[in-house]
Amino acid sequence: MTGTVSALELGYSFCPNDTFIFYALHAGRVPAPLPVREVLEDVQTLNEWAAAGRLPITKISYRAYFEVMDRYVALRSGGALGRGVGPLVVAREALGDLNGRRVASPGALTTAELLLRLVSPGVRPVRMRYDEVMPAVARGEVDAGLIIHESRFTYPQYGLMRLLDLGAWWEGETGLPLPLGAILVRRDLPQDVQRGLNAAVRASLEYAYAHPQEPMNYIRRHALEMSDDVMRAHIDLYVNGLSLDVGAEGERAVRELHRRAVEVGAAPPSNLPPFVDLA
CATH class of the missing domain: 3.40.190.10 (Periplasmic binding protein-like II)
Incomplete structure (x- = not known):
């Protein structure tokens, strides 16, 4: 050639x-x-x-x-x-069942949203770019947020608390x-x-x-x-x-x-x- x-x-x-x-x-x-x-x-x-x-x-x-x-x-x-790498669900305060809640999501085609659907099939995802999720939660525009990437290290800076570690859920369910x-x-x-x-x-x-x-x-x-x-x-x-x-x-x-x-x-x-x- x-x-x-x-x-x-x-x-x-x-x-x-x-x-x-x-x-x-x-x-x-x-x-x-x-x-x-x-x-x-x-x-x-x-x-x-x-x-x-x-x-x-x-x-x-x-x-x-x-x-x-x-x-x-x-x-x-x-x-x-990996292990210990999963997406987190964060909020301004403790919540009960996430079903029916508005949860900011980094996208319909993300592994994170799939895991959330497996755990809480009745959530109402509000989709946005991943770096917009924590600000939206902090402003009260949604009930909770699904965070990925470096956000798992920085969410306390937004006054947020962790509700659920979806990676830990997956590992507990599958051992994988x-x-x-x-x-x-x-x-x-x-x-x-x-x-x-x-x-x-x-x-x-x-x-x-x-x-x-x-x-x-x-x-x-x-x-x-x-x-x-x-x-x-x-x-x-x-x-x-x-x-x-x-x-x-x-x-x-x-x-x-x-x-x-x-x-x-x-x-x-x-x-x-x-x-x-x-x-």
Whole structure:
């Protein structure tokens, strides 16, 4: 093949876990099977774009992945799964049953809202961008808020209290780590390219682990008004061994989340393999 190969657009969020993982790939510190170009957006926007098939490689909520499994397949590297990482429900004061309550949500296609639906199917979600949730709760515009990302470290600054840890609920129910976000590639990309991209993402994370200070300016540039301490806490929480490879336990967790989503009518069934075949 001759000529210049156009770069594949790689979508991921502004969050420190994503910018930490993808820094080396973005900066050309590790090889990739094809050139890639960063596209940074909030996760709900990436979820919506994936539904339209806009990007060939993209971060996505696992809940949203279940809607596009016919078009995309998840890499085994680069995702966010773990223990103690779940979304929280916060409010200004203690509440009883959440059913019937107006709860600010970061999006219909987020794993967070799926978990809330599993726990309290009668909630009334009020959807907004994730960084608008805590201010809306603090102003009394909603009864409670469903928070994700770095908000789990900062909600006390808004005078809010934790009502429910949805990750702890999931772990207690299943004994499995919680799947939050995946990195998808289009299924119509050649398998050698899919495998090469998986290897590139893993190498990018390994580079960040080996050179932890090098990505910090890149991370800081995209971290909104987050302090360095919160950035590091965010990375430590959401980037772990399951980010290097989802492993057998992580794959079981994803399949169980999908099974439960199908069971409550929140996602369509699929018999397609959820992860790239590295064999």
